[in-house]
Amino acid sequence: MARVLGTEGWRLGWCLFLEWARREEEQAEGDGVVAGWPRRREKTARPVASLGILGAWLQVGRGMAESTEVRKLVYLVTGGCGFLGEHVVRMLLQREPRLSELRVFDLHLGPWLEELKTGPVQVTAIQGDVTQAHEVAAAVAGAHVVIHAAGLVDVFGRASPKTIHEVNVQGTKNVIEACVQTGTRFLVYTSSMEVVGPNIKGHPFYRGNEDTPYEAVHKHPYPCSKAQAERLVLEANGREVRGGLPLVTCALRPTGIYGEGHQIMRDFYHQGLRLGGRLFRAIPASVEHGRVYVGNVAWMHVLVARELERRAALVGGQVYFCYDESPYKSYEDFNMEFLGPCGLRLVETRLLAPYWLLMLLAVLNALLQWLLRPLLLYAPLLNPYTLAVANTTFTVSTDKAQRHFGYEPLFSWEDSRTRTIRWVRAMEGSAQ
Ligand SMILES: NC(=O)c1ccc[n+]([C@@H]2O[C@H](COP(=O)([O-])OP(=O)(O)OC[C@H]3O[C@@H](n4cnc5c(N)ncnc54)[C@H](O)[C@@H]3O)[C@@H](O)[C@H]2O)c1
Numbered sequence: 001m002a003r004v005l006g007t008e009g010w011r012l013g014w015c016l017f018l019e020w021a022r023r024e025e026e027q028a029e030g031d032g033v034v035a036g037w038p039r040r041r042e043k044t045a046r047p048v049a050s051l052g053i054l055g056a057w058l059q060v061g062r063g064m065a066e067s068t069e070v071r072k073l074v075y076l077v078t079g080g081c082g083f084l085g086e087h088v089v090r091m092l093l094q095r096e097p098r099l100s101e102l103r104v105f106d107l108h109l110g111p112w113l114e115e116l117k118t119g120p121v122q123v124t125a126i127q128g129d130v131t132q133a134h135e136v137a138a139a140v141a142g143a144h145v146v147i148h149a150a151g152l153v154d155v156f157g158r159a160s161p162k163t164i165h166e167v168n169v170q171g172t173k174n175v176i177e178a179c180v181q182t183g184t185r186f187l188v189y190t191s192s193m194e195v196v197g198p199n200i201k202g203h204p205f206y207r208g209n210e211d212t213p214y215e216a217v218h219k220h221p222y223p224c225s226k227a228q229a230e231r232l233v234l235e236a237n238g239r240e241v242r243g244g245l246p247l248v249t250c251a252l253r254p255t256g257i258y259g260e261g262h263q264i265m266r267d268f269y270h271q272g273l274r275l276g277g278r279l280f281r282a283i284p285a286s287v288e289h290g291r292v293y294v295g296n297v298a299w300m301h302v303l304v305a306r307e308l309e310r311r312a313a314l315v316g317g318q319v320y321f322c323y324d325e326s327p328y329k330s331y332e333d334f335n336m337e338f339l340g341p342c343g344l345r346l347v348e349t350r351l352l353a354p355y356w357l358l359m360l361l362a363v364l365n366a367l368l369q370w371l372l373r374p375l376l377l378y379a380p381l382l383n384p385y386t387l388a389v390a391n392t393t394f395t396v397s398t399d400k401a402q403r404h405f406g407y408e409p410l411f412s413w414e415d416s417r418t419r420t421i422r423w424v425r426a427m428e429g430s431a432q
């Protein structure tokens, strides 16, 4: 379709222009207004009208001309069937007009991909493992842009530290090397706030930005792996890829993502249902955690991927926190923005469960997980790491993405909240 508009576009534009010119001239004779501008003296009216219409036509023509060549880019999204990945895939299809092919690479392909194959963009589902270099290289070959969102997001002890490292670090190395070997020049990495903190010392990060000094000290396998992977991506910026041009990379650091498809929100909801519609507060309301809507995180990925080529010198090698207008609240209070309207309530237990008791329970959970591992996977939300993270303020306040590549949140807080509540309610229907 876009290609057809190329030649036909100019011809169609010219016909539109002539028809419009005729009508404008007729109208200008009648009501004294020329193409939206107040009519000037008779002798300038006609040139003004023609200029205005000509300008409109040129705009139409250019837009069509641009559309004739735009569908030429191949994007690859690793982890494209995950919580964030699916939103990135759908956002690209909606808001990246230059796409000719969208490759979705994931260990587990979602059935919903089939519904995407009816549009003008070729959607190629690739079942693969980022830890397998040859599978990554095959998927990357020929892509113009790679958005690397595949990762093992585990802070609940489900996967071994070795596996987390293999996926998050070695997998990222494989993506970088595939870009270099095949000549793909633009790589966006989905990093995480946890690359920064909260650190093992429980230091708060209050309204911090990308330049705020903070002692990023980690022991847990997940943040360690994200920090290593991010460093690899940023260090790869400028490396020569096949064909002799430089690789341009950047990393996006979402804070706690929420929205349609968020598994942890789903876990909280089901836990509340099991407890008779109640959730028990474990974290003081004063401990704030930054959260960001998944649609805005997806939009930031799409936008920075588009701007990487045009603003390579500025954006290449940079990190950007993902942010929007979501309010600063404790993790649990924030979740109640969505779970409350769906019938759950947060029971104040701070007097009943002091921090030391919660930490004791968390340690017992970790011990139980270790004892039961040969028999079954016991991975509750409460463990020493999640308690420590939840109990440490971590909020960002930055506009670096806006300054560097014009990012503005696509979804307001109200819209993000409404969409998430609608999703929880749909879960409610399925849970009954
Ligand atoms: N969820 C959050 O709050 C959050 C916040 C900051 C950053 N992140 C980052 O965003 C990215 C996506 O996270 P998510 O929350 O969507 O998690 P997710 O688990 O829903 O998605 C990750 C996807 O990667 C895929 N994957 C895992 N191992 C793979 C492998 N070996 N090969 C190929 N694909 C593999 C999974 O199948 C899944 O579809 C991750 O890199 C994560 O670190 C998430």
Ligand SMILES: CC(C)[C@@H](O)CC[C@@H](C)[C@H]1CC[C@H]2[C@@H]3[C@H](O)C=C4C[C@@H](O)CC[C@]4(C)[C@H]3CC[C@]12C
Binding pocket: 153, 155, 191, 192, 193, 194, 255, 256, 257, 264, 282, 283, 289, 331, 332, 381, 382, 383, 385, 386, 387, 389, 390
């Ligand atoms: C059981 C209570 C103590 C309850 O309040 C625990 C909440 C806990 C499960 C979450 C609190 C903070 C979350 C993390 C944070 O939002 C950022 C993250 C970075 C991202 O890359 C992956 C997810 C996560 C680690 C996220 C995980 C859940 C929490 C620890």
